[in-house]
Amino acid sequence: MASAENKLYFIITAKPPSPYGFIQAGEICFIDKQQFEARQKRNDTDFLPVIRIGFSIDTPLDKVLLKPLALRSAALLLALDSNEERLLALKDHEALEEASNLSKGCQVYVEYKGQWLKGVIQYIGSIAYSSDPIKGVFFGVELQGEDTGKGQNDGSYLSKTYFACSKNSGIFAPFTRIKPVDRKPSAPPLPTQSSPSMTSTEPLNVGDRVTFFGDKNAHHGMVMAIEDSPGGKIVLISTDKDENGKQGGEMTVPLDCVIKEELLNKDETEKMDTSQSPEMGGVTDSEEISVGSLVQFIVGTKIVYGIIRWIGYLPDYPEKSALLEVEEGIGVSDGTYKGKQYFKCPPQSGLFVKLSCCRPDDRFYAAKEKVFNGHSDKALVSVEEENVPPIRTEDVSKLLIGQMKGIQGHCNSCYMDSALFRQGFVSERSVMNLRKQLQNRERCPTYTTDEKDPEEFLSLIMQEILSLDPPLKLCLSGSRHKEQSCYYYQIFMDYNHHLVLPTVQQLLEHSFFSNSLKLAEVPACLILTMPRSGKSFKMFPKIIPSTELDITGLLADGPQQCVLCGQLANEECAECFRDALFSDTGFKYFCLKCSTQVHSHQQRRRHIPRSLHLPQGFSYSQNSGSDPRTPPREKLELFAVLCIETSHYVSFVKYGPQDTDWIFFDSMADRVGESNGYNIPEVRACPEVGQYLHMSLAQLANQVPREMEGVAKRLFCDGYMYLYQSKTMSLYR
Numbered sequence: 001m002a003s004a005e006n007k008l009y010f011i012i013t014a015k016p017p018s019p020y021g022f023i024q025a026g027e028i029c030f031i032d033k034q035q036f037e038a039r040q041k042r043n044d045t046d047f048l049p050v051i052r053i054g055f056s057i058d059t060p061l062d063k064v065l066l067k068p069l070a071l072r073s074a075a076l077l078l079a080l081d082s083n084e085e086r087l088l089a090l091k092d093h094e095a096l097e098e099a100s101n102l103s104k105g106c107q108v109y110v111e112y113k114g115q116w117l118k119g120v121i122q123y124i125g126s127i128a129y130s131s132d133p134i135k136g137v138f139f140g141v142e143l144q145g146e147d148t149g150k151g152q153n154d155g156s157y158l159s160k161t162y163f164a165c166s167k168n169s170g171i172f173a174p175f176t177r178i179k180p181v182d183r184k185p186s187a188p189p190l191p192t193q194s195s196p197s198m199t200s201t202e203p204l205n206v207g208d209r210v211t212f213f214g215d216k217n218a219h220h221g222m223v224m225a226i227e228d229s230p231g232g233k234i235v236l237i238s239t240d241k242d243e244n245g246k247q248g249g250e251m252t253v254p255l256d257c258v259i260k261e262e263l264l265n266k267d268e269t270e271k272m273d274t275s276q277s278p279e280m281g282g283v284t285d286s287e288e289i290s291v292g293s294l295v296q297f298i299v300g301t302k303i304v305y306g307i308i309r310w311i312g313y314l315p316d317y318p319e320k321s322a323l324l325e326v327e328e329g330i331g332v333s334d335g336t337y338k339g340k341q342y343f344k345c346p347p348q349s350g351l352f353v354k355l356s357c358c359r360p361d362d363r364f365y366a367a368k369e370k371v372f373n374g375h376s377d378k379a380l381v382s383v384e385e386e387n388v389p390p391i392r393t394e395d396v397s398k399l400l401i402g403q404m405k406g407i408q409g410h411c412n413s414c415y416m417d418s419a420l421f422r423q424g425f426v427s428e429r430s431v432m433n434l435r436k437q438l439q440n441r442e443r444c445p446t447y448t449t450d451e452k453d454p455e456e457f458l459s460l461i462m463q464e465i466l467s468l469d470p471p472l473k474l475c476l477s478g479s480r481h482k483e484q485s486c487y488y489y490q491i492f493m494d495y496n497h498h499l500v501l502p503t504v505q506q507l508l509e510h511s512f513f514s515n516s517l518k519l520a521e522v523p524a525c526l527i528l529t530m531p532r533s534g535k536s537f538k539m540f541p542k543i544i545p546s547t548e549l550d551i552t553g554l555l556a557d558g559p560q561q562c563v564l565c566g567q568l569a570n571e572e573c574a575e576c577f578r579d580a581l582f583s584d585t586g587f588k589y590f591c592l593k594c595s596t597q598v599h600s601h602q603q604r605r606r607h608i609p610r611s612l613h614l615p616q617g618f619s620y621s622q623n624s625g626s627d628p629r630t631p632p633r634e635k636l637e638l639f640a641v642l643c644i645e646t647s648h649y650v651s652f653v654k655y656g657p658q659d660t661d662w663i664f665f666d667s668m669a670d671r672v673g674e675s676n677g678y679n680i681p682e683v684r685a686c687p688e689v690g691q692y693l694h695m696s697l698a699q700l701a702n703q704v705p706r707e708m709e710g711v712a713k714r715l716f717c718d719g720y721m722y723l724y725q726s727k728t729m730s731l732y733r
């Protein structure tokens with residue numbers, strides 16, 4: 001890889017026109033200095049063939065779209081999560097220059113959870129592996145004084161230690177959250193009540209139709225004004241009827257007592273009483289509806305879904321009511337009514353309705369009653385606390401296949417849904433709760449809104465939630481002294497691979513070879529991500545999933561077979577790796593006899609084979625020079641594949657021993673409604689996958705993707721992450 005100093009760096013300041021409209025403003029890119037200077041000499045710099053960070057092919061862009069960056073500035077901006085943040089930070093020249101001058105040992109303030117904490121810089125650099133010439137630069141800060149223990153780690157990130165400090169006294173942050181001590185930032189602004197639009201319980205505007213509760217009945221009217229008072233905000237409403245039942249009149253009502261009529265329409269709710277037809281599902285005091293139930297009710301022509309958090313009688317209101325926790329922004333309060341807190345929920349997520357308006361959520365009604373019973377996942381915890389054996393192969397079609405099965409997708413959650421695929425049904429609300437918890441842990445401020453990489457999400461789940469040790473241990477070829485642990489392996493390819501229709505086996509071997517890597521031990525689980533840059537670029541149009549991954553040749557200390565005679569090998573020749581005479585690909589091991597014959601050829605006389613370390617329990621015979629026993633083969637089995645075509649992840653899962661035992665999961669296979677609707681997840685059988693996996697490479701090369709049966713095209717053309725397991729090692733870890 002060329003040095004970072006030999007590149008010129010730019011930030012893309014505007015979205016390019018077609019055909020490069022997929023490129024976003026805010027992306028960092030680079031060009032080789034020598035290439036740029038050569039173009040300068042021939043006065044050819046109007047369009048520059050730049051390579052975007054995270055990609056491996058160049059794109060010709062108009063130079064007017066490119067703003068030059070110093071190497072240090074490019075690395076600092078690269079640490080920011082989004083392109084929008086980079087463009088905003090680019091405008092703060094002083095902050096960029098200030099950050100460029102910071103060094104280890106500097107006293108700084110670091111922003112964390114809305115507070116500026118005092119500490120000292122102990123590390124400056126990247127905290128993630130990448131093959132790009134530069135990586136995002138973060139500042140590792142050790143908190144000091146009264147702020148000790150208010151951080152998030154001990155100087156480690158994803159099992160790698162960058163500096164040492166006491167528990168919860170370390171923070172990794174980009175430069176936008178770092179300020180020198182001699183320029184202490186002001187505290188984050190406190191929320192103000194001066195403007196109606198700033199209050200968490202203020203969804204109203206002048207002219208809105210509203211409903212509010214009087215002494216005996218619900219009243220309706222239009223908002224005329226919203227005013228401050230010593231007791232809080234009040235709403236002036238021009239009513240359809242006054243308190244005495246007469247037409248017209250104006251009333252002032254506390255804000256907490258007012259509900260938008262578009263959310264709660266009297267004409268609709270009065271129709272939904274116990275006399276309605278069974279198809280409408282109206283219930284009163286039914287055993288099916290209780291605290292924790294997932295329900296729906298009609299507002300105008302829309303269906304609103306929520307979880308019942310409280311059932312009872314509100315002051316001065318005769319009918320039994322229910323407090324629903326709905327999607328944030330649809331509700332009107334935080335669970336408070338007339339100053340009393342009935343249940344604590346996020347602002348604009350609480351809504352009081354008639355209990356008789358509610359009916360069981362029909363998205364869950366198709367599920368088995370004994371498992372779901374129309375209740376939220378919290379009610380399921382006690383049911384699933386015990387160890388549950390895997391589903392029998394013969395029960396898969398009955399328990400897994402169908403719509404409203406698996407995890408329900410919502411708001412860019414497909415990277416989670418496909419990675420966490422499970423049996424039964426999991427509502428979108430449960431996944432959003434997980435995303436909120438991850439966001440609250442300050443791992444990423446956009447976990448509830450943006451799409452992420454599934455490998456980073458799985459690493460976070462395994463490390464932070466499940467507290468699992470990294471299953472993968474790597475070391476440099478010929479050395480066991482420097483082992484590195486990780487949760488997944490990103491395959492990187494050089495440009496001399498000559499592969500056209502590769503298998504996962506070939507890609508992994510080439511990546512290990514080009515990076516001089518070996519496996520320190522057999523992993524119980526191996527997660528591989530394919531060589532692709534972003535979601536719009538694929539290095540290969542098809543990748544053949546290796547249903548069995550032979551990792552024998554990748555092991556650092558394992559006994560190896562001679563590729564020619566099959567006996568115990570004595571030597572490895574790295575220079576023979578690409579020699580197709582012995583095999584299409586793979587590491588080349590030889591016994592002494594075969595090695596002598598192979599390297600007597602004039603094309604291989606300059607090769608320098610490396611002697612292998614003989615594992616304990618094996619010995620070389622003095623006569624034959626080889627142990628007569630055949631070394632064992634270590635193989636992993638493919639059990640799942642995550643695929644992405646454009647910006648949507650789906651998954652394939654192997655559920656049984658037969659070649660055709662494959663199922664396909666899409667968390668957003670269909671949708672009901674538009675902006676206020678919901679996604680329908682689906683699990684379907686895809687036995688056709690097994691048929692294609694048995695084809696030869698020549699047959700697969702002739703397959704036209706759009707003509708492949710079922711969903712097989714997704715598996716072969718869109719493969720992103722492959723998950724393998726060792727059934728032997730899984731028994732011990």
